[in-house]
Amino acid sequence: MSLMESTNDVTSLNVDEAVRSRYSAAAQQAEPALCCAVEYDPSYLDVIPPEILERDYGCGDPSQYVAEGETVLDLGSGGGKICYIAAQVVGPNGHVIGVDCNNEMLSLAREHQQDIGNRLGYHNVEFRKGRIQDLQLDLDRVEAELSEQPVKNATDWLALEERLHEMRREFPLVEKDSIDVIVSNCVLNLVRETDRRQLFAEMHRVLKRGGRAVISDIVADEDVPQSMKNNAELWSGCLSGAHREDQFLEAFEDAGFYGMEIVARQSEPWAVIEGIEFRSMTVRAFKGKEGPCLDRKQAVIYTGPWKAVIDDDGHKLQRGERMAVCDKTFNIYTQAPYQDQIKPVLPRELPDLEEATQFNCLGSPLRSPKETKGTSQLPTLLPQDDCCGESDCC
Secondary structure, eight states, rough: OGGSSOOTTTOOHHHHHHHHHHHHHHSSSOOGOOOOOOOOOOGTTTSOOOOHHOOOSSSSSSGOOOTTTTTEEEEEEEHHHHHHHHHHHOOOOEEEEEOOOOOOHHHHHHHTHHHHOOOOOOOOOEEEEEEEBBOOOOOHHHHHHHHSSOOHHHHHHHHHOOOOOOHHHSOSSOOOOOOEEEEEOGGGGGGGGGGGHOOOOHEEEEEEEEEEEOOOOOEEOOOOOHHHHOOOOHHTTTTTTTTEEHHHHHHHHTTTTTEEEEEEOOOSSSSSEETTTEEEEEEEEOOOOOSOOOOOOOOOOOSSSSSEEEEETTTTBBOOOOOEEEEEHHHTTSSSTGGGGGEOOSSSSSSOOOOEEEEEOOOOOOHHHHHHHOOOOOOOOOSSSSSSSSSOOO
């Protein structure tokens, strides 16, 4: 029977169960069809046992975008490969948290945790049980609660629901504003479509201001038809749950992220079904555009190469022009991912935040040089004999 012949009616397809069943089996025995070919830095693989390497199912390497000393959260950490690679990148001053809800995968990852830490000379990795679309609920804590107070009737169930609300509030699996960088490797497409808005909102919640998400996932070049979405094997195989490429980026935008960029994309498709191409793509997105717009007389000059660009808030930057921006936007533009194409223009006298006035971010106003120079008279400055450039004098 072909994949397309083994469809289920949409009302009977249990996405969570289909994914859970397939990945539980894949934790016991390697399944090559679940992953793309990915090249990792071999220097990070020496300390990782073969059984983890063999049972790793990914489509990219988001670990290459983390840095020393950072706190990293891996969504859908599986057997722990990306976590153990990231642990070496962030070093002893960093911290790595893997989140997964599959018992077999968690067991595989935790089994080697002590040994890998001993070989590295430090222990900076932990694995927590939870669903990536609900990073507030600690499922290990839930299981402990159920072992003490099993649910036997409707009254018990209502009491448990209330207790779950308390757990999310008092003992969240991942704290708000606690993570420097989120990574994920071919997992977001396994989440039910009805849970995806919550999934992206949860990523935004747990990141620190200025933090980023680096997500490798399978995307489609066209809409996936319902007939494929009804297929449990295609869904658990990272195919029928794939985002359409442009909608993947829009999901980050809708959750409040900014600066989304495609940092990696397969040129050739990993799979083609009914003419639809599926390929790996890695997207990086940042958190931190929330807050008031205050005018401190700053400006930025977009250096090109495009004649003009528009950011995620609608600000249009004209190449070579002094564009007026608020303090918040100025700080965003002078950091990743924008700083290489931006020349900051600071005022001669920077007003204190307490003295700053409200800035109207609508439109794309220019900033007059007189505004950045201030009202005081500048002294006359004539050219000197010394060269003004980095090479020969003009």
